[in-house]
Every structure is written in C-alpha cells, then in structure tokens.
Amino acid sequence: MEVVVVGAGIVGAACAFHAAAAGLGVTVLDRGPVGAGTTSRGEGNILLSDKEPGPELELARLSRDLWDRAGEELGPESLELEAKGGLVVASTPEALGALHAFAARQTAAGVRTEAVEHVGDLEPHSAPGLPGGVHYPEDAQVQPVLAAAALLRAAVRHGARTHTGEAAGAVTGADGRITGVRTADGAVLPADAVVNAAGTWGGEVGRRLGAPVEILPRRGFVLVTEPLPPMIRHKVYSADYVANVASSDEGLETSCVVEGTRAGTILIGASRERVGFDTSMNPAVVATLAAQACRLFPFLRGVHLIRAYRGFRPYCPDHLPVIGPDPRVPGVIHACGHEGAGIGLAPGTGALVTAHLLGRPWRGADPAAHTGLLPDRFLAPGGVPQ
CATH class of the missing domain: 3.50.50.60 (FAD/NAD(P)-binding domain)
Incomplete structure (x- = not known):
C-alpha cells in the first residue's frame, strides 16, 4: 500500500x-x-x-x-521528553471542590491523580495562600x-x-x-x-x-522569559484552563499555564480567541497572560520577557x-x-x-x-x- x-x-x-x-x-x-x-x-x-x-x-x-x-x-533526548508531571491549582475553595470532582471522574477512567493540600510543597515559589490542587504524575512535555x-x-x-x-x-x-x-x-x-x-x-x-x-482556527499566544535557574518543577496551570479548552466562545479567553524548559526559559500561556487567521500581535493579551502568571508565581514580576509568539489551534466544532x-x-x-x-x-x-x-x-x-x-x-x- x-x-x-x-x-x-x-x-x-x-x-x-x-x-x-x-x-x-x-x-x-x-x-x-x-x-x-x-x-x-x-x-x-x-x-x-x-x-x-x-x-x-x-x-x-x-x-x-x-x-x-x-x-x-x-x-x-531526541524528543526532549520530560515526565515532569502536571499540577492544577485552584484559586478559591469553590474551584478546588470542582477540581476534585473533575479529578475523581478522571481517576475512575484510569488517570493517576493525587490531591495536593499545600501547593508550596510541590512548587516552593508559588504564591502563598492557594487553597490546593491536584497533581497529575503522568503529564509530560516534549520539544x-x-x-x-x-x-x-x-x-x-x-x-x-x-x-x-x-x-x-x-x-x-x-x-x-x-x-x-x-x-x-x-x-x-x-x-x-x-x-x-x-x-x-x-x-x-x-x-x-x-x-x-x-x-476552525483559534489563535493563541505563548510568552517566553529570559533563561533562569530551575524555579518551576511541574507544568502548572489554573483550574479554569479546562473550561477554557472546552469552550466555544468566540471572545478572548485566558487561563494561566506556566512551566520551565531545559534551556532555562519559562513558557507562559494560554490564550484562545476566534479571530480567523489574523496573525497580528495583541499587547493586551500579552499583558493579561503576564499578570496571571505573576499572581501564580510572584517572582516572575522581576523577570524579563524576551519574546511572545502566536499560532493557530485547529479545532472541530x-x-x-x-x-x-x-x-x-x-x-x-x-x-x-x-x-x-x-x-x-x-x-x-x-x-x-x-x-x-x-x-x-x-x-x-x-x-x-x-x-x-x-x-x-x-x-x-x-x-x-x-
């Protein structure tokens, strides 16, 4: 064939x-x-x-x-495959309850999940006072x-x-x-x-x-920081990311996703908006993503962004x-x-x-x-x- x-x-x-x-x-x-x-x-x-x-x-x-x-x-090494695990964090007790319910459904479907009471135990540089999260050991990353x-x-x-x-x-x-x-x-x-x-x-x-x-195309931005010593151990994102992925809204949606790379840079996402194939830069999206990341990891306020890139996610209805x-x-x-x-x-x-x-x-x-x-x-x- x-x-x-x-x-x-x-x-x-x-x-x-x-x-x-x-x-x-x-x-x-x-x-x-x-x-x-x-x-x-x-x-x-x-x-x-x-x-x-x-x-x-x-x-x-x-x-x-x-x-x-x-x-x-x-x-x-040819893939830069890294089994770093994922950490989903909630910003409110209500969001944490919804996250635990979501994780329970995934556990029943065969996904490994671990409730996290103290986010700082897994991510020492995260913001204090976060009510908790869920650790997903199977999440990974490639280049x-x-x-x-x-x-x-x-x-x-x-x-x-x-x-x-x-x-x-x-x-x-x-x-x-x-x-x-x-x-x-x-x-x-x-x-x-x-x-x-x-x-x-x-x-x-x-x-x-x-x-x-x-x-259909859905535009998204990713920010890249200057290289740093290892500061973030997992792929860390806010619980509202899941809802944004499943949404069909045409307007701009942003939810915080932060992770380190082997090169030392930190990647910050994620935005989603239906604007056709418009490739123009939107500084407001960059500012929103940066602010969300700084709320999750306050040390980022003193870190330089070196670039922002954008592309289109191809999705079905x-x-x-x-x-x-x-x-x-x-x-x-x-x-x-x-x-x-x-x-x-x-x-x-x-x-x-x-x-x-x-x-x-x-x-x-x-x-x-x-x-x-x-x-x-x-x-x-x-x-x-x-």
Missing part, C-alpha cells in the same frame, strides 16, 4: 512514523519544512490532566504510552519541533520519502477511490490512501480531496479531533482538528491511522475502540455535512 501523508507537523510525522514502521510505503507532502506550522507555536504539552473522560482521554492515554515507547526507540523531526527521521529510516509541495487535489479512479494526489506544481504522487494531517489547513486540504471537514476514513471518498483518512492537544495526541493518532490503513489493531490502537473520533459523526445520511 502506498500512502501520502499531507502535513509534516507533529501529527503528520507520527502518522508517517507508524505507517512506515508497519511496512507501508509512505510519502510525506508539505509545502514547508518539518514542524513549521502549529507544531512550532506550541509548548509541547502531553496532558491527561485537562481531558474529561471520553474519546479524547482514551486517545491521550494511548498516546502517553506511545510517547514513552517513542522515547525508548528514538532516545528521549515539539525536535519531536516531529525525530519521528520523521525515523520514518525515513523505515523507508518513507518526503516531497516538498502543496496538495492541490485528489486523483481518483472510475470507482471514486483515491489513486493519487496532485500537487500544485502538477506532479501526481501515486497513493492508495491519503492522510489529511494538515493541521489548521485540514479543512482546506479535505475540501481539495473532495472530503471537506470543518476545521465538538472540540474532538477527527481521525479515520472518510466515507465520501474511499482512501481519504483524516487526522486533524486536535486543537491545542495535537502534540500530546500525535502518537496515538499515528497508530490509530495506521490501524485504519492496515484494517487491524496496531501498537495498542484499535479502531473499534475509538469510533467517537470518526468523521462520519459530522455527516447526515447520504454523506452530507450536518
């Missing part, structure tokens, strides 16, 4: 890695370098802590295991572009190829099944299947392949990724719409796509266990988008 993966971000690289490891012929098509889109604008989150029990959490648990396996196969590049290099070692260009449309046979992908320069890449892993542009790529899916074969065009498989969770969910997505291609489970991914992510959930009878 020949497979063309459209997109060389973290999800496309993971799809290529697993498909090539399974012995399939793989060509990765992207108009730019590896990880140049949304992958390069993220923090590298591998989170279980922010996901309600359901289809996304199940994919996250699979992915968490596969990240460890990738670290063993490729070397954790996103390094991880995407490492996965793609491993795919190439398994025989995958890369092709620079832009997908212009599908080539189909008389039965309507995919036989290739036409690029913008007129070349045709032979294919028995095409994986739409185009991130924020997944909606447009789906349309060009004759299988449109509604993928129901805030779940769309993963699996599209019934309208045989041979098209979607792997997009992960919003801000694409880094963490990439290995599970790659394994699940490969399982769909093979028609059998692959590395713990069983299509029968992830039907809630299939694209047909958006289609009315007859294949018409709802």
